[in-house]
Amino acid sequence: MQDFKILFQKYLDETISPEEFAQLEAFIRNNYPAQEAEVLWGEVLANRVYAADAEHDLDAIFKDITKRRPVRLGWIKYAAAAAIIVLVVTGGLYRFSQPSPEAKTLAVQDVAPGGNKAMLTLADGSVVTLDSTGNQVIQQGGIAVKQAGGQLIYDGGSNEGVISFNTLTTPKGGQFQVRLSDGTRVWMNAASTLRYPTTFSGRERKVEVTGEVYFEVVKDAARPFEVQAGNMKVEVLGTHFNINAYDGLSTTLLEGAVKVSGLQNGKHVILQPGQQAQLSDDIKVVGNPDVDKIMAWKNGLFNFEGASFKEVMQELERWYDIEVVYAGGVPDIRFGGELSRNKSLAGLIEALRDAEVHFEIKGRQLIVRK
Structure with a gap:
């Protein structure tokens, strides 16, 4: 047992030699039944047992692991930093070797990842198509709107007392940023909308959203900032928060x-940083939500920690503007870890593939076969 503690500590410290790594693996496999050893060894590889655990018996570590039984997919380190995939399917079995040769990804054609693109609907109803290559100035009365790549910038000029509204819409496969006339910055995820005045006047700042949007609101004590998303209203003075209104309604405060x-329902809650409000028939406050997972989209990542197969596919549908077709039902698999949103569809599903699931790309369809 003492040898195990020493070897395990070396692994955590990344000072373990290839020979010691083999001894560590052999110790685990020789002291537990095969399937349990797979689970424990997967935990060691994924580095999900922390240094403090090395002071406890292996039995205690194993009991803690089996209580959690996370289901993971992610990129991890193997000895001298060789990258491999860890995939856990429902039922707790880790797959930590290279993908099985039976696992096939049939890519008739690839699909590029999403990018900066949106449609701007002006006050007169005309529509301007925006993408990452555009650099233009759009005049609306006394308001100048500048496009600089994947961002719109409103100059905050006078509109001569007339309140006019613009609507920015990102399609599936699109994202965009906008700086409102008060300096507030907004990031929009795919399949989202933002309706806002071209300039804020009076004693209020109000906007409406659908989809998923992140705000960094400029402080102005005299003019509270208000966001409406479906049946949810968020009121702030100056703050950073994320609103998700795809399927349910939630606000996460950073x-x-x-x-x-x-x-x-007329109910309300006051959120503090690190809390999330979820709205259905009632308002539920969640403490310590996974902020990294919530904000992954803004940081150019997919975070699939604890996500079901269907939840992962829904994200892919929005970002790649595809339709997922299930031939044989939805696989009972959960994932974990992060992947770049800059990967092509074929590159991403290569990382997700499993011997029990086959993917095929046909046009803008992703066909899933069990």
């Missing part, structure tokens, strides 16, 4: 404070 209200 900085500052916000008041979240249900427009139908």
Whole structure:
């Protein structure tokens, strides 16, 4: 047992030699049944047992691991930093070798990842198509709107007392940024909309959203900032927060404070940083949500930690503008880890593939076969 502790500590410290690594693996496999050893060894490889655990018996470590039984896919280190994939399917079995030759990805054609693209609907109803290559100035009365690549910038000029609204829409496979007339910055995920005045006047700043949008609101004590998403209203003075209104309604606060209200039930809560409000028939406050997972899209990543197969496919549908077709039902698999959103579809499903699941790309369809 003492040898195990020493070897395990060396692994955590990344000072373990190839010979010692082999001894560590052999110790685990020789002291536990095959399937349990797979689970434990997968935990060691994924580095999910931390240094403090090395002071406890292996039995205690194993019991802690089997209670959690996470289901993971991710890129990890193997001895001298060779990258391999860890995939755990429902039932707790780790797959930590290179993908099986039976696992096939049939890519009739590839699909490029999403990028900076959106449609701007002006106050007169005309539509301007935006992409990452555009650099232009759009005039609306006394308001100048500048496009610089994947961002719109409103100059905050005068609109002569007339309140006019613009709507920015990102399609599936699109994302965009906008700096509103008060300096507030907004990041929009795919399949989202933002409706806002070209300039804020009076004592309020109000916008409406659908989809998923992240705000960094400029502080202005005299003019609270209000966001409406479906039946949810968020009121702030100056703060950073994320709103997800794809399937449910949630607000996650990163900085500052916000008041979240249900427009139908009349209830409200005050969020502190690191809290999330979820709105359905009631308002539920969740402490310590996984902020890395929530903000992954803004940082150019997919975070699949704890996600079901269907949830992962829904993200791919939005980002790659594809339709996922299930031939034989939805696989009962959960994933973990992060992958870049800059990968092509074929490159991404290569990382997701499993011997029990086959992918085929046909046009803008991703066919999944069990």
